[in-house]
Amino acid sequence: MNAAAAPASPRLSMTQVLICGAAIVTLSMGIRHGFGLWLQPITMERGWTRETFAFAMAIQNITWGVAGLFAGMVADRFGAYRVLLAGGVIYALGLLLMALAPTPLAFTASAGVLLGIAQACTTYAVVYGVIGRNVDPAKRSWTMGVTAAAGSFGQFLMVPVENGLINGSSLAGLRLDGVGWQSALFVLAAMALLILPLAAGLRERGLEGGFTRPQQSIGAALREAFAYPSFQLLMAGYFVCGFQVVFIGIHMPSYLKDHGLTPDVATTALALIGLFNVFGTYAAGSLGQRWPKRYLLSGIYALRSVAIVIFLLAPLTPWSVYIFSAVMGVLWLSTVPPTNAVVAQIFGVQYMSMLAGFVFLSHQVGSFLGVWLGGKLYDATGSYDIVWWIAVALGVFAAIVNLPVREMAIVRAAGAAA
């Protein structure tokens, strides 16, 4: 049996999947991206330490990774629609409770656990499952690229929007007052509820009651994936992606500060990463349609290492920071479409969300280590040098391990799938 065979159910149109999926990912990735803007107002108002806030965000990231496994399983078995509905409601609830949380524990439960679950239910893995099942393989990587670019755009867009909500802004000469940090979270909760009508556009009728006759059990799918070397290689590569991206995103401002650069250089750098990330993810999806994805992934990781080496060896100036940020922006989330497209190509689409969830968990473990090790080694050595070079070495490692990935559909013996 060919693993790429799609379940026999009426397909949604590609335009519908693209519009609804991209809008959902824009909202879900965007809303969470500006949470750093709440650090100061919340900790000051509640009298908490920054560690309280940071701990809740760390829990959110880990919960996102772990809950993603289960969200993927449910989405594959009963359809993404129900998972997205639940995710939209949990997202809104989490934001409401984040605004009202009176204690650190309540804050961790809402901003950490609930929002982590919500993200697992409303981001790439779940939406990519719908794309995999409904979009022709010839257009799949491109569609994933557009959806990932929408998520990147959401991240890029929502930081200034959220800042405007909290502090106010002026637009075309008109001064718009902010609503304050608490009401801004209420507004975001209302925005999260927009996921509910958008989810209706991803309702797959054939999955309403689950697959009538599962071609493969969840356990068999997991055993098959974890025994398949290419899946392990993809997970290893994605781990590196998480490590590099989050280390740079979190620790680069501190690195620039240590080297005497001004805060506006750091903010422009973050803006450039956001801007070029949109184009990079789209380009990766498009190129993945034409080139072998293993080479594309290998190239992305290799280029990241080259960019970091040049950045470290060149004199550090605002312009070197801007050029590095633009290059890293192009390479930022560009691993997302090809990695997920390869998973679909190898294992088919029946358990795509679940398997993408496992690969993403590896990404989140890498993210955790990138943040933690960055801080730990900085405290131990007084510099980020060692972590930068670890990031370079990991990039070379990821470039190498992606090369032998087999992109062909796995061939299963008759009767072995059940």
Next chain:
Amino acid sequence: MNLKRVAWMAGALAVCALVFAAYLRPDMTFTLATAVWNCF
């Protein structure tokens, strides 16, 4: 590349340029810089 695709690309570029400009506004730079710098 057809006209529809070019129009889409131009629209996307314009929107991204507008958002990027929002980051460079002094109030936004100040807020972001405060948020980012205060973490370290």
